[in-house]
Amino acid sequence: MTQRRNQTVKLILTLSCPDRPGIVHAVSGFLFAEEANIVEASQLNDASTGLFFMRVKFECPSDTRPRDVEERFASVSNDFAMQAKFSIADRPMPTVIMVSQIGHCLNDLLFRHRSGLLPIDIRAIVSNHRDFYQLAASYDLPFHYIPVTSANKPEAEQKLLDIFQAEGAELLVLARYMQVLSNGLCQRLSGQVINIHHSFLPSFKGARPYQQAFDRGVKLIGATAHYVTADLDEGPIIEQGVERVDHAMDPATLTAIGRDTENVVLARAVKWHAEHRILLNGYKTVVFQ
Numbered sequence: 001m002t003q004r005r006n007q008t009v010k011l012i013l014t015l016s017c018p019d020r021p022g023i024v025h026a027v028s029g030f031l032f033a034e035e036a037n038i039v040e041a042s043q044l045n046d047a048s049t050g051l052f053f054m055r056v057k058f059e060c061p062s063d064t065r066p067r068d069v070e071e072r073f074a075s076v077s078n079d080f081a082m083q084a085k086f087s088i089a090d091r092p093m094p095t096v097i098m099v100s101q102i103g104h105c106l107n108d109l110l111f112r113h114r115s116g117l118l119p120i121d122i123r124a125i126v127s128n129h130r131d132f133y134q135l136a137a138s139y140d141l142p143f144h145y146i147p148v149t150s151a152n153k154p155e156a157e158q159k160l161l162d163i164f165q166a167e168g169a170e171l172l173v174l175a176r177y178m179q180v181l182s183n184g185l186c187q188r189l190s191g192q193v194i195n196i197h198h199s200f201l202p203s204f205k206g207a208r209p210y211q212q213a214f215d216r217g218v219k220l221i222g223a224t225a226h227y228v229t230a231d232l233d234e235g236p237i238i239e240q241g242v243e244r245v246d247h248a249m250d251p252a253t254l255t256a257i258g259r260d261t262e263n264v265v266l267a268r269a270v271k272w273h274a275e276h277r278i279l280l281n282g283y284k285t286v287v288f289q
């Protein structure tokens with residue numbers, strides 16, 4: 001026993017199910033039987049939906065494999081009608097980043113990743129423009145140029161999917177990628193695509209939110225990271241940030257102020273997703289920070 005105890009692996013269990021007594025008891029009892037030690041636990045009882053959400057990070061003997069634990073957990077999962085998933089903690093998530101012609105979010109993610117601040121493994125950069133070819137090269141990352149027109153969108157999206165699969169990616173980040181993904185692609189990658197929208201949603205949807213903000217004369221601007229769905233700028237919100245602005249600021253100034261907020265909001269959303277801290281709750285999210 002002691003020998004096995006020394007080498008451990010950390011796993012994460014995320015689950016949701018109809019709320020009722022006994023869920024935490026069943027989960028913690030199962031983990032105790034697995035000789036596991038809980039090192040972090042969070043839960044939400046959502047009265048509005050009657051659903052229960054939980055994230056547990058635990059240490060267990062090093063030869064434990066997530067799928068084996070998942071199999072052994074099946075009886076508990078079935079008893080409580082859970083949607084449950086086991087993941088390896090602290091494993092960098094294979095990620096593909098998409099960008100168009102505005103690069104501050106891409107640049108920020110690359111530097112945070114290089115600095116060990118993001119638990120992801122960037123596998124490739126994909127763009128419908130060539131602008132950031134050299135930036136990708138400076139980080140020794142593959143760069144794929146896939147031009148998109150209304151005529152070639154299906155082929156272009158198939159090329160993206162081929163790269164995503166070939167790289168073994170699990171997350172697609174739209175870091176100011178300015179093409180609308182098709183319904184089919186959104187369904188194929190549901191829950192795996194995070195976009196940064198440069199406004200405080202639900203205000204100012206679309207391609208030019210800073211101009212809209214200027215025209216409306218708002219005193220706060222912001223950014224929103226959300227999961228991508230077929231409905232433009234409507235996906236479940238993960239994180240938001242705001243900055244105060246005033247009457248003297250033109251659209252260019254608002255755009256400049258917004259950049260930093262976009263960077264911070266997107267980086268937080270990517271980090272939390274890669275740490276399995278986000279659970280979908282209908283068209284909303286539960287984020288166990």
Ligand SMILES: Nc1nc2c(c(=O)[nH]1)N[C@@H](CN(C=O)c1ccc(C(=O)N[C@@H](CCC(=O)O)C(=O)O)cc1)CN2
Pocket residue numbers: 174177178179180181182186195196197198205206207228229230231232233234235
């Ligand atoms: N299916 C989805 N695809 C994308 C989403 C999304 O929410 N669902 N978000 C966008 C990013 N985005 C805002 O954050 C956005 C991008 C593009 C447009 C837009 O109107 N694009 C025009 C073309 C603009 C251009 O070429 O510069 C268009 O597609 O006709 C609006 C919002 C990423 N994809």
